[in-house]
Amino acid sequence: MTERGARLEPALLKLLGVLALGAMMATLDATIVNVGLPTLAVRLDAGLDTVEWAATGYLLAVSVATPVSGWAVDRYGGRRMWLVGVVLFTAGSALSSVAWSAPSLIAFRVVQGLGGGMLEPTMLTVLARAAGPSRAGRAMGLVSMPITLGPAVGPVLGGVLVAHLDWRWMFLINIPVGLVVLALSLRVVPGGDERTERPLDVLGLSLLTPGFAALVYALSQAGSAGLGAPRVLVGFALGAVLLAGYVVHALRTRRPPLVDLRLFRIRGYAVAIVLMTLVGGTLFGAYFLVPQYHQQVGGHGPLGAGLLLAPFGLGALVAMPLAGRLSDRIGARLLAPTGAVLAVLALTPFALAAPQPVLAVAAGLLGAALGTVGASSTGTVYRSVPPASAASATTALYVLNQVGGALAIALTTLALGGTGTPTSPYPRAFWVLVAVPALIAVVALALPGRRATVPAPAPEVPEPVG
DSSP: OOHHHHSOOHHHHHHHHHHHHHHHHHHHHHHHTGGGHHHHHHHTTOOHHHHTHHHHHHHHHHHHHHHHHHHHHHHHOHHHHHHHHHHHHHHHHHHHHTOOSHHHHHHHHHHHHHHHHHHHHHHHHHHHHHHOGGGHHHHHHHHHHHHHHHHHHHHHHHHHHHHHSOTTHHHHTHHHHHHHHHHHHHHHSOOOOOOOOOOOOHHHHHHHHHHHHHHHHHHHHHHHHOTTOHHHHHHHHHHHHHHHHHHHHHHHOSSOOSSOGGGGGSHHHHHHHHHHHHHHHHHHHHHHHHHHHHHHTTOOOHHHHHHTTHHHHHHHHHHHHHHHHHHHHHOSTTHHHHHHHHHHHHHHHHHTTOOHHHHHHHHHHHHHHHHHHHHHHHHHHHHHSOGGGHHHHHHHHHHHHHHHHHHHHHHHHHHTTTTOOSSTHHHHHHHHHHHHHHHHHHHGGGSOOSOOSSOOOOOOOOOOOO
């Protein structure tokens, strides 16, 4: 490998920083509202079950925007779709900050979610193409650090804003950040990327998008309503039928499908996608369980519980760039199982109700462990497919990662008995979560061995615009 192919040059680092800031803005907002839902219910004079749709509506909008983002990047270019996503998210934030009722807030959160659903998939595609296969691990490791911190910082920031400022600041805070990201993107995000003239897979879109949304909705409702609730059963049934229809369509169509399922014939890609689905389950399950545990068992407030997630973020910050660099050199076959075993060890003290100092160390270890698995597995995804398939690979990666997260939250909520108020079910819920990285450790053994020592040359990063 030449030095030119190995290093991350300044233009790529600038691109990486701007994309990461925009994506972190969206991931942070996915959780910042959760801690403020009771306040929103009071201020907007609505029931909590109604206001919860401000969170659920955002999630469903993300699930609608994500499947089409890969096609849109191929068709209209990564730069253009990134800018559209930033504008939509920032506009949705501004509108949410002036909401006058629960229905208006829900509607504006949907606009915000549509923008947020475009940002991370577009970011991954643009960055994968700019970095090339030889630097995919390092690039993904670096860009994943702020994205991983977003959901952890969200509850802390939300708690501070709700406690000391008006609830509208949960959305107003996005406006200056969004404007800065937009201004920097106009200068740094390169244009002129190769586009295709392939038509939109309308049938695939009509099957995959509502199928994904129905499945996410059913999973989001299963924990509180129970698996036997009519709305949950209908959501699962509708999602299963639509997604099965998409599988048949994608494998039979002669035109490029929205998500190319034939890529799953590539061993490294298929195993890495499964791993990232399970990583999503572990990550979002931990974000859901750990703060609740600290509040209901440890007696901390929302802000204190959020701060106790700080070691998780620090662990991820340290591990991700290191894992990304190592995966470019030796592949993920050793890194991913090692990270999975460490995640099992990190979650076990929570299941055993260990003292809080032990749990703080365990949180840091968990962040490092999931960062190791995530960075190495994501790098494997983009090393396994040709650059022309990066957008389709990103869509599959992001969709299944979100499904894994929704499934883990549903299962752990069911283990808590629906409400999560009793303290005794927490060990059971954490043991359910421990099973996910244990499965990761087994699946990761199927990853390909050490990658080629002379990878394909990395493409040049186009000069910034402006």
